[in-house]
Amino acid sequence: xxxxxxxxxxxxxxxxxxxxxxxxxxxxxxxxxxxxxxxxxxxxxxxxxxxxxxxxxxxxxxxxxxxxxxxxxxxxxxxxxxxxxxxxxxxxxxxxxxxxxxxxxx
Numbered sequence: 319x320x321x322x323x324x325x326x327x328x329x330x331x332x333x334x335x336x337x338x339x340x341x342x343x344x345x346x347x348x349x350x351x352x353x354x355x356x357x358x359x360x361x362x363x364x365x366x367x368x369x370x371x372x373x374x375x376x377x378x379x380x381x382x383x384x385x386x387x388x389x390x391x392x393x394x395x396x397x398x399x400x401x402x403x404x405x406x407x408x409x410x411x412x413x414x415x416x417x418x419x420x421x422x423x424x
Contacts (some may be wrong), residue, residue, distance in 0.1 A: 338379040361398035
């Protein structure tokens with residue numbers, strides 16, 4: 319039986335915290351139109367590091383947050399204000415878990 323994946327090459331881009339991406343990059347990576355990313359910025363879900371609205375640059379973590387926000391909005395059918403709140407609460411939970419694991423309760 320032949321392997322269906324034979325000759326298949328997977329390519330990707332590594333994005334870390336120091337990487338900056340443009341508005342266009344973010345919309346391509348998230349497979350949405352620029353307007354959806356602009357709406358995330360306007361609602362405070364993600365924040366550009368620099369540049370005017372035509373030349374926004376985002377930190378690498380914005381990609382992860384934008385993708386999570388868009389997934390939450392689609393899966394839960396909630397508006398962006400609610401998405402921003404959910405993401406903030408999830409981050410607080412992660413911070414508290416990390417503090418508990420490190421023994422730092424204060």
